[in-house]
Each structure stands twice: as structure tokens, then as C-alpha cells.
Amino acid sequence: MAATQDLVAFDEAMEKYDPVLGFEVHVELNTKTKMFSAAPNAFGDVPNTNVSPVDLGLPGVLPVVNKSAVEYSIMIGLALNCKIAESCFFARKNYFYPDTPKNFQTSQYEDPICYDGYLDIELEDGEVFRVEIERAHMEEDAGKLTHMGGATGRIQGAEYSLVDYNRAGVPLVEIVTKPIVGAGSRAPELARAYVAAVREIVKNLGVSDARMERGNVRCDANVSLMPKGATQFGTRSETKNVNSLRAVERAVYFEIQRHAAMLESGQKVVQETRHWHEDTRSTTSGRPKSDADDYRYFPEPDLVPVVTTKAWIEELRARLPEPPAERRKRLKADWGYADAEFRDVVNAGVMDSIEETIAAGASAAVARKWWMGEISRRAKEAEVEPSELGVSPQTVVELDRLVQAGKINDKLARQVLDGVLAGEGSPEEVVEKRGLAVVSDDSALLEAIDAALAAQPEVAEKIRGGKVQAAGAIVGGVMKATRGQADAGRVRELIFERLGVQG
Amino acid sequence: MSEINRAAVAHLARLAHIEMTAEELDKMAGELDVIVDSIKSVQEVARPEVPATSHPIPLTNVFREDVVGETLSQELALANAPDAADGRFKVPAILDEE
Numbered sequence: 001m002a003a004t005q006d007l008v009a010f011d012e013a014m015e016k017y018d019p020v021l022g023f024e025v026h027v028e029l030n031t032k033t034k035m036f037s038a039a040p041n042a043f044g045d046v047p048n049t050n051v052s053p054v055d056l057g058l059p060g061v062l063p064v065v066n067k068s069a070v071e072y073s074i075m076i077g078l079a080l081n082c083k084i085a086e087s088c089f090f091a092r093k094n095y096f097y098p099d100t101p102k103n104f105q106t107s108q109y110e111d112p113i114c115y116d117g118y119l120d121i122e123l124e125d126g127e128v129f130r131v132e133i134e135r136a137h138m139e140e141d142a143g144k145l146t147h148m149g150g151a152t153g154r155i156q157g158a159e160y161s162l163v164d165y166n167r168a169g170v171p172l173v174e175i176v177t178k179p180i181v182g183a184g185s186r187a188p189e190l191a192r193a194y195v196a197a198v199r200e201i202v203k204n205l206g207v208s209d210a211r212m213e214r215g216n217v218r219c220d221a222n223v224s225l226m227p228k229g230a231t232q233f234g235t236r237s238e239t240k241n242v243n244s245l246r247a248v249e250r251a252v253y254f255e256i257q258r259h260a261a262m263l264e265s266g267q268k269v270v271q272e273t274r275h276w277h278e279d280t281r282s283t284t285s286g287r288p289k290s291d292a293d294d295y296r297y298f299p300e301p302d303l304v305p306v307v308t309t310k311a312w313i314e315e316l317r318a319r320l321p322e323p324p325a326e327r328r329k330r331l332k333a334d335w336g337y338a339d340a341e342f343r344d345v346v347n348a349g350v351m352d353s354i355e356e357t358i359a360a361g362a363s364a365a366v367a368r369k370w371w372m373g374e375i376s377r378r379a380k381e382a383e384v385e386p387s388e389l390g391v392s393p394q395t396v397v398e399l400d401r402l403v404q405a406g407k408i409n410d411k412l413a414r415q416v417l418d419g420v421l422a423g424e425g426s427p428e429e430v431v432e433k434r435g436l437a438v439v440s441d442d443s444a445l446l447e448a449i450d451a452a453l454a455a456q457p458e459v460a461e462k463i464r465g466g467k468v469q470a471a472g473a474i475v476g477g478v479m480k481a482t483r484g485q486a487d488a489g490r491v492r493e494l495i496f497e498r499l500g501v502q503g
Numbered sequence: 504m505s506e507i508n509r510a511a512v513a514h515l516a517r518l519a520h521i522e523m524t525a526e527e528l529d530k531m532a533g534e535l536d537v538i539v540d541s542i543k544s545v546q547e548v549a550r551p552e553v554p555a556t557s558h559p560i561p562l563t564n565v566f567r568e569d570v571v572g573e574t575l576s577q578e579l580a581l582a583n584a585p586d587a588a589d590g591r592f593k594v595p596a597i598l599d600e601e
Binding site: 031032033037038039040046048049050053056064065066067068069087089094096097098145146147149158159160161162163164165294296300301303304305306 | 515519520555558560562563564565566567568569570572573574576581588589590591592593594595596597
């Protein structure tokens, strides 16, 4: 199916149409227990062990709201500049699906706990785009279905499905944007940046583990096109399963091209859910919106309203950490990095490490040199994040101290780092054990210089004759003889002294 | 004036996965219509400024602290499952929907 879909090239589509975006981002909270039961909220445990009668929807059970989950939800709302409802209640969203054992999802409908917010998204070149938040409401996650018997593990062709309810009832906050107009050709980039910003915020708040690969943050992306200059929105598609930042960007890019092709050929865009496929980087049709989407919401009779007070909200507001975007601005100014330097630091994921290294006593320049240079290079080789390589801020500080003291040079420092990573101890200990200290004893150096001069008499002659640049060959010989453990500057001085010329 | 007709009942029955015979649909359409009319007369009394009542008891903020409590064992969780495999509930293949 996917292979035969007509597409219009993205740039061409952008000449004729304006995209309108909308996002529903589901955030799994990292409370200890579930939204309505005291069963553990934990990932990766033995199936159907983190369940209570409430999670299985057994007859006669009563849900009780997790206070921390409500507080986390309010904190998310505050971080998204939302208003917090003075009073709100839960509602039942009725539908039949095996991942939902009660045959309804406990959610919020008419009055979400958070509403009317916004988030300023800074794109890579510094342009700021405001995304309006419609609402953020509390609900619960569903169980996990595994489709068996099909060739691809997909639902199509499956013979049966297995259900694990460990995830059923895990607290969720669903964040819904208002329609996002005016992004133009930057729509895919904005989509990615928005989801990245939400993920960063909930992670920074400490209310979610925010690991997309585990489904802690999941995104449904709505896309529609309208002719340039129009004000009436086109028909939208809702793409599910876009669960990585790259996929969000690609899915929006793809849907714009697909919508444009349909409109260009005079077809109507169908309002439907679509599934994202990372392998083909395309979407396929899910099911059209139908009257099965009549969820017959009604107020949850087993749960009483949640009422917030000003004092409670202010207490939660006081718990909010510095917003990530503001923190970046502050650190950039403190460290005095240029725009491009700071952006590289952020993109390399070493901002926190640099902050810790500076706190441990390094200068901003030294911290950047190490984390962006040698440590990033090794991390790339090892295919891990720089922060996961095992280099502590103290190691960087100590390496720099040894270089400043003239005990080792940059080249030796890299070998010392090797030793530290190999578990040979602190930098100082590695210098000791590996015998890596710079040869600072002039007599030892002079001995090597004399040997080098004797080995290359014609070069010695040139230097005596005033060709000081020829000294490089002698320095090279000395470095070789000392296995790199000499201070090249000092060697140079000594050569000139020895030959009685001005360097 | 009939608010609830036979087609509406059939629609609701389908959404609720309830199988109903033709006679049941007719009977239920009539009965539900009486109920809707009764509620209508209540709504005449309730002015727009009166908020809808979802809970008759004036309780709010019934919360639980975030502390792990008892859970079922896998064996108990699956005790009433019509079918199970690999420690999980086994359900028929689900088509057309995801």
C-alpha cells in the first residue's frame, strides 16, 4: 500500500499550501503507583503481576485517585503556562478493546485540570514559535497487546493477541495543542521541536522518565493542508505511533506530501487515523472516523471532583525547577560561549556535563574543550552518549590541572584519559603507573638533543646558519626518543641554546 | 414528541455491544422515551445557572498517597481469564481496528 502512494515533492507542496498542525502528546507519569490503584507503576516486570482488581476492572471495585499524579499533572500544566481548573472531574470514555479491561478509559472530558496554555518553541536558528496549548488532562494508560501468529508481529494477519495489564492504569497526562497555523515549510522541524520541548519539560520536572523508546512520551500528529492564504482548515489526518523525535518530523513531512498529492489530483482527504511505519518512512490508512468514535462520555460516578486551591497551586509552583529554555539562556551567558559553540554543546548532549565540570573547578573553555573534543570523540567511537562514557567532572578537572602544572602535555593527557577509562585509577595514578610524566629534567633532554644533532649533522649546520625552522626535525627526533614525553617548547629552547643561535 | 426512536436504540445497542431483538428494540424505544421525557421536566426546573450534578454527595479530593499496596499474583490475575498463554490474557485476533 505504502509504496503506491502518490506524493508531491515537499517544496512544491509548500508553494501552494499552508500546513496546519495539531499534536496530542501522552506523557506517562513516573509515580510509584497507578492512577486509581496502589499497584506499582513499573516497566518491564513479569506480565500481569503489577495488577490489582481495580486495574483488571473486576466487578465491585472502587478507584481512588493518586494524589501525586494530580500534583504532577498540575505541575505539567504550570510549566506549560496553563490555567488550573478550580474544580474538575473524571469521565468515562466508553469503548471496547481488549487492552481496556473495564470497557472504558477513565479520563477527563469537559473540564480538564489544565487549560489555555502556551509553549514558546525555539527552532535551531533561534526563531521562536508560540504553540498554544488547548488542554492537558489526566487519564490512565491501557494494557499492552502483543499480536501473535502474523508474519510481522503486526495486527494484520495475527491469529490471536496476548494482553499484559501491567501498564493498565498507569497515570497519563494528555497534552493537546490548539491548531498550529503559520509554520509553513518549517512545520516538520517545528513538530519535532515541540515534542522535544514537551519531553524536556516533563523530564526536567521529574514527573516522567520521558523515555520515548519505552513509550513514556507518545505523540499523535494531526496534519491538514489549506490553499495558501485560505483561512478555512482542510481535512486532517491523525498519525499514530510516532514515537521518536525523528519519526515526528518525518511523519509530518510525509503527510504534507501525501495530502498535497490528493488535493492536486482533485481527491478528498479522508479524515482518518494513520499508522506510521519507520521502515518505509510512510503512513498507511488506519480506520476512518466512524460512529464507533461515539464514546458516550459521562461523569465518572465512582470518583468525586478534584478541587484546587490557590495555596495548593502556589505550593506546587514553588516546586517547579528552572525551565530548560531559561536555564540554557543563563548558562550560555555565564559561560560566554558563542551562539554556534553553545548550540553544538546542546546538540552533543554535554551541557549538563560541562556545568558539572565547571562546578568542579574547571574553566568554561577547558570544560568545553574536553567534552566537545576528546570525550565526544571517544563516545562516538563507543556509540554511547558522552555522559555515559564514564568520565567524571573530577577527572577533567584533574587532567587540566596536570597539564597546567606542566606535568603532562595534551598528547599525554589523552593517554592518561585512556588509562582512567580502563579503570587504572585517577589521572594522577595513571601518570604514575604508566610513567607518562613529561621529561622535565634538562640534562635528560640535552642528552637526547645531542644524540639527535649528531644523527642529523646537516640539519644542525642549517640551524647554526640561521635557518631556525629546520629545528623542527631535531625536535621531532627528541620527541621520538622520549616517546612523546618531552615538552616540545622547552626542547626547542635548549636546541638553540646548544647551538648558540637566537630562536 | 418522541426523542428516542428505534434507530437510536439500535445505534446505542451496537455501541454498547448488546444484542437486541426487533421486539426488544420497539419496547426499549418506548420505555427510554418515557424516561427522557421525565428528565426533561426536571430540566425545566433546573435553571442554566444550576450546575449539572454528577455526584449527589458534596465530597471533593478523595485522594490516596502514592504508596505501593497489594497486587494480585499472575495466577490469580489470570484465574478468570477465558484463555491465557505466557502469563497473559489470550484474546481473539482483532481485525479492522487498532
